[in-house]
Amino acid sequence: MNGQRAFFDSRAEGWEERCYPPDVRVRLEELVREFGVTPGSRVLDAGTGPGVLQPCLRRILGGDGILAAFDISGNMIRQARRKQLAPRDLFFQGDALHMAVRRNWFDHVICFAAFPHFADPALALEELARAARPGGEVIIAHLMSREELTRHHGSAKAVADDLLPRAADMERFFLRAGLSRPDITDRPGRYLARARKTGTTQPDAE
Numbered sequence: 001m002n003g004q005r006a007f008f009d010s011r012a013e014g015w016e017e018r019c020y021p022p023d024v025r026v027r028l029e030e031l032v033r034e035f036g037v038t039p040g041s042r043v044l045d046a047g048t049g050p051g052v053l054q055p056c057l058r059r060i061l062g063g064d065g066i067l068a069a070f071d072i073s074g075n076m077i078r079q080a081r082r083k084q085l086a087p088r089d090l091f092f093q094g095d096a097l098h099m100a101v102r103r104n105w106f107d108h109v110i111c112f113a114a115f116p117h118f119a120d121p122a123l124a125l126e127e128l129a130r131a132a133r134p135g136g137e138v139i140i141a142h143l144m145s146r147e148e149l150t151r152h153h154g155s156a157k158a159v160a161d162d163l164l165p166r167a168a169d170m171e172r173f174f175l176r177a178g179l180s181r182p183d184i185t186d187r188p189g190r191y192l193a194r195a196r197k198t199g200t201t202q203p204d205a206e
Contacts, residue, residue: 004117005072007158008049012075016050027143027189031112032056034192035139037065041107044131045069046096047114051080057110058086068101070094071114099127106131109138116149116162122173129177132197138179140170142191149191164191 020028032053037043039062045053048069057067067089071077074093081091094100096111096118109132111124118124128138142149146164153159165173167184170193174182179195 003158004162005074007156008071008073009075012050012073012079015076015079016052020052024143028052029056031141031143031190031192032060035108035110035141036137037061037108040064042066042105042133043068044101044106044109044128046099046109046111046128046131047071047117048080048091049073049076049113051083051091053110053112054080054083058084058089061086068106070096070099070101072096072117096124096127099131101131103130104133106133107136108132109136110141111139112141113143115140116153116164117159121165121169122176125173125177125179129179129197134197134199137194137196138174138177140191140193143189145188145191146186148188 037057037060039060041061043057043061043065045057045067048071051069054067061067063086067086069080069091070093072095077091077093085091097120109128111128115121115124132138144152150163153162167186170184171182174195178199179197182193182195185192
């Protein structure tokens with residue numbers, strides 16, 4: 001984990017400019033629109049990196065929406081905090097396997113371009129699901145297919161073993177986390193796995 005944190009810390013400066021040039025940014029905005037986020041929603045961006053989703057989400061959420069985001073890399077979070085935040089937004093350094101966020105509270109829990117980096121995918125999904133309100137949605141997304149992502153990560157030793165679970169395993173992890181059976185899209189240029197949280201539990205107190 002420390003090696004992985006160091007990998008992302010060392011690459012945080014300029015990451016967004018290198019990985020998300022204008023043509024990729026257009027595709028990203030199209031993807032974000034598919035998430036179904038609406039004005040006034042509460043959104044958790046898990047593994048935010050330098051806040052890549054932040055501009056898209058912030059425009060959709062409007063003044064009443066709340067955006068919380070975390071990343072294991074302190075340098076990535078420092079990059080994210082340079083962007084414009086709304087007064088109630090919160091960006092912090094944290095671990096997806098032990099998320100310091102309120103349970104049963106977020107309308108959308110989004111994990112973009114980060115899920116393969118979580119050491120225990122089953123536990124990570126349980127944590128993501130814990131943060132979602134009953135009826136809320138957990139979304140795992142990439143601008144690459146599973147196969148494309150495997151090749152992409154294979155080019156860097158520090159993340160070469162960071163893979164998306166196979167569809168059958170992903171479905172099992174979703175169900176074990178108390179989510180509905182996921183809808184999974186896996187095609188060139190797009191990976192999207194999403195499901196809603198079941199149950200009627202109450203959110204943590206304010």
